Amino acid sequence: MAGSFAGRVAVVTGATRGIGWSVAEALGAAGAHVVAVGRTVGALEELDDAIQAKGGESATLVPIDVTDYDALDRLGGAIYERFGRLDILVGNAGMLGQLSPMGHIPPKVWDQVIGTNLTANWRLIRSLDPLLRQSEAGRAVFLTSDHAHTAEPFWGALAASKAGLDALVKTYANEIAHTSVRANLVDPGPTRTQFRARAYPGEDPETVAPPSGHAQAILALLTPECDANGETISLARKMADDGVLPSQRTIGLA
Template identity: 65%
Template sequence: MSDPAFENRIAVVTGASRGIGYFVARALGAAGAHVVALARTVGGLEELDDEIRAAGGPAPTLVPLDLTDYDGIDRLGAALYERFGRLDVLIGNAGILGTLSPLGHVDIKTWDQVMAINVTANWRLIRSLDPLLRRSDAGRAVFLSSGAAQKCKAYWGPYSVSKAAVEALVRTYAAETLQTPIKANLVNPGPMRTAMRAKAMPGEDPETLPHPSEIASAILDLSAPACTVTGKLYDHPSREIREFLPICS
């Protein structure tokens, strides 16, 4: 259903071909936003296109892109500037698990790949798209974190470290944009019925977990012009906006 808050807004969503990114992109499109959907899987993007159109939303822009193609992220920024002159919403959702293994057994290629997609790609998105968000009357950036950033459980090293880095990245960005219309926040979705969760916990019954569509409305709230918080984390399991405590006093 169209929402005046999102009509004619320009929204970039990464990892939009499946899982949380797919349902957030679908919800944004149905609300009236022009979605620029990024993912490596073309089939998933085409399905998203069909669903947004069926819901009466504007035809999205589909961008098949591997986020480790950093030059491609820069080209995206230039193309968005040429076409729209601004960006209203950035959803940094894409991420990978890597392997569950003792830190000393993680191979270098896996470590580098997790950091490249989960951390460096999000920094490159900020680097390339921040000038466009600043041209919006209400730029909004929402990035997906995880409880793993704080729990630091054994064998989850690469993923936990990457999500802790994402939290530091977004909090820094929020601090640097305090005097602008930009609001930058994080979301911890908690365990959800996604392919990543199934890979991490193969013995778990997925039907016992929330569907990824259930978090879309919370992410849309943080993406709306009416959002007034910045540098915070929305903890979906508790349904609370959490403050970050200082590391030391």
């Protein structure tokens, strides 16, 4: 997809590592101006270097925590003043929290997980939806998990937050159905990230897909040609199906 995102402005949250890093790097290399959101300045600067090393333009680095909701409001204002629109939103930032019985989850941890995985994405929509509507083809993708539906013991905080995210994004998709904006969910499945390493400390990381393996599939959902809206795309299921990437048009797997 080299050059296919030329001139498009893209916000990526959780861009300091994992899937967020890989998607931000791929977007930048394909010509997009990346607004990279993450908590660690050094990691954002390394991402910027990686984008430029692949021929992309220097990214805009936004070192904030996504639970700083006032900062997300300011981000929308800053993007409007500089670009007047937003073409792409990738809501990737996420938090595992604590794997334990529901009654043992500390309230602070619960609030952090819900705040990061659910409320922050609502605040992003609230702040950036007007800018996506100014694009000729606004595209949004949010990272979800199959734990939203499996009700697996001890995963309650993550499950509740991702189930809420699924409902949020699908409702938003219905609201924008008659606009030029499209919003979808992506379940990456098992991926070689720090998030998964904390959840499965005994797992051999070489047995799961690297984050970079998902980047192009996610980028396919961010092109102006992609008409999908309100869908949940399982990348693990797609990888099992002969490695076929999501179709540019009919890709729903919910």
